[in-house]
Amino acid sequence: MKHYSLLFSLFCLFGIFGSLLSHKNALNEVDGSQDAGIMLISTLDGYITAIDAQTGRDKWKFKEAPILESPVAIQQGFTFIPNPRDGQLYLVMEGRLNKLPFTIPQLVKVSPCRSNDGILYAGNKKDVWISINPETGERTETLSSPSTNSYCPVSHPNTVFIGKTEYQISMVDTKKRDKQWNATFIDYSSHLLPVETRYPFQHFTSSADGWIMTVDGATGELLWKREFGSVIVNMYLLKQDGMHKLPSTAIGKETFEVLIQNLSDVP
Template sequence: MRFFQAILLTLLSFATADDVIYSSNQGHTFGTVLVSTIDGQLRALDTFNGRQKWALKEAPVLRAPKAIKQGFTFLPNPQDGTLYALKEGALKKMPFSIPQLVHLSPSKDNEGVLYAGNKKDVWFGLDPETGSKIETLSSMTAERICPANKARAIFIGRSEYHLSMFDTKDRTRTWNATFTDYSAHLLPTDAAYPFQHFASSSTGHVLTVDIDGQIVWEKDLGQPIVAMYLLQNDGLHKLRYTVIGRESMERLITPVFQNTNTIFRIRKQRIRLSKWLLSITDYWGDESSN
C-alpha cells in the first residue's frame, strides 16, 4: 500500500508548466477556483483570498488495483491517466493513456494483451454559490434535483473511463482501472489573469502568488492535487499550476507549533518569492511558451 502511494506521488511530480494553460476571463471576472484532489473532492476557493466556499464529494479520481502481479502491474498517473508498466523494479511509460486505450478498444498489443473499455459521460448542473447539484444528465437518465434553481445552474461534464486488460498468455493475470476527468475549455493564455498557482507534489498545499511574486494566499487541502480549474458562467476552464517538491513548498511557509503538532501558514506580511522559485516558471507572462 505504501509502495503504491509513493509511486502515485512520484507520478504527480511529473507535471510541468506545459501540461496545462491559463484560463481566459471575460470582463476580468475570474470566477471561482475549483481544485480537484485525488480523493474525489472538488473544492471551490475564492480566487482572491483562498477561502473555501463549498466542497463536492465525488468518487476518487483513480481506482486501480494495489496488489503487485509479477510482470503485469500498471501504475496510472491520476492527473491525466497516463500509464506506466512496472517491470523488474523499473517504471516504463506506456504509449497510450487510459482514455486513449478506451477509445481504441477492443484492441490487442504485440505482447498478446487484450484491452476492453467503456466510457460513461455525465453532465451535472451545479449551483455556483452552494455547490449543490441541481440537475444530472446522461445517456441513461435525467434527474432534476431542484427545479427552482435551474436558471442558476452551471453545467460541468465528467467522463469516467473504465479499462480492463487481459494477458492471453496467462489468463489469471488481469488488470482493471477507472479514471475520471472533468471536461474543460482549453483557451489561450490571458495575461489579465493576475495569479500563478503552485501545488505540492506530495501534500495538499496550494500556494497562490501575484504577478510581482508576492504570496496572496495558501491552503492545505489534505490530499494531493490533480487538477485546477476556474468555474465561470460557461463552465470549467483549465487553470495553469506548477507542481513543486514538498521541501520547496515548506521553504515558502512558516512553521508554527501548537502542542505537539506542526502546522504551516503563510507569514502575516506579504513576502516576495525567491528568485530560484520564479526561475522554474520561465513561461511567466510569455504566451509563446504555450
C-alpha cells in the same frame, strides 16, 4: 490512496522561478485587484472544492468517486501505474517506471483491442453533465446515459455545467489468464473551455500532500497557502460559461517548503 500520493510525485514539473517570471511578463497589463472568480480544486480522494481564488477561502464542496481506482498489489511484469492528472499509463518493470504510449482514455477509445504480445483490452466510458449553482454548490446530474433516470430541469439563471467522464479499462494477459488489471479513471478536462489568459494568479501544489500556495503573477507576492487533506490533481476556473483550464505547477514537498519560506521572507 497513500500509494498514489507517493507515486504522483514522479510526475511533477520543475522550473519554478522561470515559470513565475514568464507568468509575470504575461500579466503586466492585468489589474491584480480584479475579481479572479471561483476556483475548483479536484483532489485525489474525489472531492471538488470551490474556493475564492483571491483569498483561498472555502465556498462549498461536494464528494464524487475517487479520481483513480486501481489495484495496489504488484504483479510481476503486469503492474500499471496511472497518472491521476491525465490517465497516462506507466508499466512497473524491474523496479522502474516505463511510460507507455497511451493513456486510459486512449485505450478506452480503441477498445476492444488486442496487442501484439497477447494483451486483451476492454473498456467503456460514461459521460455526465452536472449542473452547479456557483454560489451555493447545489447540484443536479442533468444529463447522463439513457439507461439512468436522468433529466434536464429548467436551470437557474446562474447555473453552470461541469462535464465529467468516467473511464473503465480492463486488461487480461491471454498467455497467463491470472494476470488481470482493472482501473477506473475520472476526468473533468474533456469538456473544458480554453485557458483564461487574463487570470492574475499562479498556483503551486505539493506532489506529496494537499498543500497549495497562490502567488500574484504581477508582483510575485505570496497571497495565501492552505492544505486540502488529499493530493491536488487538477484545478479549474469556474465562470458563467463553464469550466476553464487553470494551469498549475506540481513540485516536490521539500521544494514546495523552500519556495514558501523564500516567498514569506520577501519584505
